[in-house]
Amino acid sequence: MQATPLPAYQRLPAGMGSRWIGDAWRLFRDYPASWVVMGVLFFVIQLVLGLIPMLGQFLAAISTPVLMAGFAVAAGRVPSGQLPRINDLFACLSADRVPPFLLLGTVYLVLSMAVYTLAFLLAAGAGFGLPGGVNAGSPMTAAMGEQLLLALLMGGIPATWLLTMAFWLAPLLVLHHRLTPLVALRLSFMASAGSFAAFAIMFVGMTVLLFLAALPFGLGLLVWVPMSLLLPVVGYRSLFAAHA
Template identity: 35%
Template sequence: MEPQRIGIGRAFSWFGAGWRNFRAQPAQWIALILLYVVLLLVLNLVPVLGGLLGTVLTPALGAGLLLGAQSGARGDPVRLDHLFAGLTDSRTRLPLLLLGGLALATTFLLAALYLSMADALPAPGAPAHEAPFALESGLGGLLVLVLGLVAVLAFYFAAPLVVFAALGIPAALGTSLRAAARNLLPIALFGLVYALLAVPAAIPFGLGFLVLGPVGIAATYAAFTEIFPGPPGTEAGHSA
């Protein structure tokens, strides 16, 4: 499955598609995003384990939101049960949970690597002969940053590739990394525009995210179907 290279300006068209998807069924989208937020809040009420479980479930829940976007793009109803579609489908449940577990393990690994680099830094006012250790630690921190970016790109499209293209985890991660690397500029612009829109969305008690959240999800689905055109973007083996 070969991803397409998309022009940087297409990031704006993704937002346009996301807005049209939301505008067609605003009440259903708001209900779906509220269910997602409430579920994560409830999980985070459980000390330690709740947050870990939330991380493991994130790819599956994210895939469910994208299935809702797929349904909306087709003109079909966006339903609350779309959120759990990745978990209720026996073909995708285990791969998505394993993907979440791998994301959690990657986060811990990068954090441990970063902390080990930080511990190697000399204390303020340390003798000059310890300067090389500071340089090594700085290079190590840069390495962690690069590895973190690679991990983000590898996971970026992994969940939808599992659901929409029935790829296994290694193939999904590799294909996602290749697709995101090829389209780094439009994806970066997409993220920048989303971050700018998040500022006014957060001002009225975060209520703006009831609109921006669904628009962003539907825009991500539009990006996926453009980067991966044809049957994989439209046929997931699910009935919407």
């Protein structure tokens, strides 16, 4: 049986990064109430799952893709003039649709643990050990601690960057093309790498906006969280325009 070809993606210029942010904002602005409620529900669900002893982080991680797909389902109503429905957030929770999203979340969690562990080991292997006879409270110890923290940041930031490239489009690729999790992660990474400058501008721009959103008592997160969940929608529509 002939394999189904993967959806083709476009290589886009750097300016698309800021355009994605603008498109996500306009999509949010047109239906703010719906998106705010869905964003709050997303945050609360993640928070509650994360508080479950032993399994919290695992449950929160595997639930993320299916909720992201729900945002995409809601956003898919807008081009035809329909209002996004809040219950669309749970549209992919049916028994016949949820398994690939849960598997995607599991694969992504394992991949994240592996990448961050590698980043930590590389930082720890950079030679930041305490020489014999050095007091734990000495200035030298403090300096070494600062160097270790810097090394962890230098490893953690690129790791987060690479993981985001692999994950941000993966739930939509599973939703629209029924791809397996590994194929979806790989294709998301390839599409992001093919338009790396645009992705970089979007990533940095949303990081800056996150810090700004957190300043006024975190109220800006009511906008930032839905926008971050709408970005994969607008990104998918432009990167995979032939299939959107």
